[in-house]
Amino acid sequence: MKTIYISFVTALIIMAAGCKKELYKDPIGLITPEQVSTDPTANTILSSVNSSYKMLSNTLNLLGTWNWDNGVVFRNDFIVQDIASDDAMKKWASDGDQAWMDDVDNFSFTSSNQAFNGIWSYDYEGIARANRALFYLTDDALVAKTGINAALRSRLLGEAYFLRAYYYFDLVNNFGDVPMVLKPLTSFNEAYDVAVRVPKAQVWAQISSDLAAAKGSLPAGKFSDATDKWRVSKGAVIALQAKVALFNEKYAEVITLVNELQTLGFYSLNANYFDSFDQTKEFADNEVIFAYNHTSGQTPGNGNGYCAPLGWGFFAPTPNFIAAFEANDPRLGYTVDVPNQRIYKLLGEKTGANKGNDDAPNNKIYIRYADVLLWKAEALNETNDQPGAIAIINQVRTRARTSPTLTGAPVPAGTLPNRPASTDKAQVKTWLMQERRVELGLEGERFLDLKRWKTAKAVLTAQGKNFQDRSYLYPIPQGEVSKTNGVITQNLDY
16 A cells, blocks of 8 residues: 555645645655565664665755655755845846745745745655654664664664754754644544644754754764765754754753864865865864765765856855855855855855856765854843853854865965953853854855844845744644645644
């Protein structure tokens, strides 16, 4: 029997590609229960975990074929985070192509906007896959039959728990209260039983529980697997725990967790700012903590499809973002080449060679050490340790000004001077907010930052955006509300 729960479009039983003929087509990379129950092997269990990563990739057409109407041609992080913020626009030259992205940019969207259906679908498909992997890995009889050893089983459990937590982290920040599914669903009735939003506090609690389980299951090394260095590591788990604490304003906990991460001794700022994004230095740098591993020439495809729309004129920085950089800050040149219309961070190289390549090999970075350091700086400032916060801000600025320029020339003397001593908490936070914007520009953090700082309305309306109080949460995709006859409720004022 076909696994209905994989493709049925509800809040929990993830998606069809929009038309009826696609309703029973399994998404790319899925290991079905039939494959496991017919001939369970260690490899099929491993593949079920591997497929749980897939919804974090930027590969094109994972959930349909050029299905723009449902917003699932690629994962929509850049649209719902960067374009929604004051950092990015849909295209270098304004046009009517994919106008739904413009609607996100100016906050004129409705609950039927494709962006929200897309990110919802990717996250819940990822959750469905992680749930299936966890179901297999916690079945003692099945595990015994496959012969998976205890160490591998434990590591795979840790990976699956982390991935489920990451998908829910994305959902709760975008939508607030969301349906929570913690096991595979095998019938429409079972799906409808759980098609109800739970309070976000409950979702946060589950994220924390999953991360605690992941942390106890993963090995202690920098890489959880010496061959597949892209896999979730214990460091990635601790980092996400710190981010969860930050988003819940548990500042003392942030400091404790970042200290724990630093004690591992695995991570540091790269000497060159761009090394984190350079596709030739992946898993050899010291800064990237968690990234999705894109590779070219795979079947099914696993390349970075975001490079394709970059070749079609999509995704550009705003003038406001460019103006945010201090004079001669080399990070601007490493982030974006305005004259040649290239976003190097998204291309993974500095020549434009990947532009237009839908199978590019550059990774998608989700957590890097500079981001973590700035979380700690923020927490220190909030707990009234301004000297500690300033020291970290200056550490990040020092790395920036000691990176050579894009052309290899030294940075002019006096660039990015250290922030002076201060006990003014508001001033230090202003410095921190500025540093986060330019250090992490076009990496999907700006809109999340503005929302959690509760400055989004003031910042974005000042730039002419139609940001309203309701905009701190996105609307639940209208299709999910309609298909459950309102059992899945809509966010306020949508």
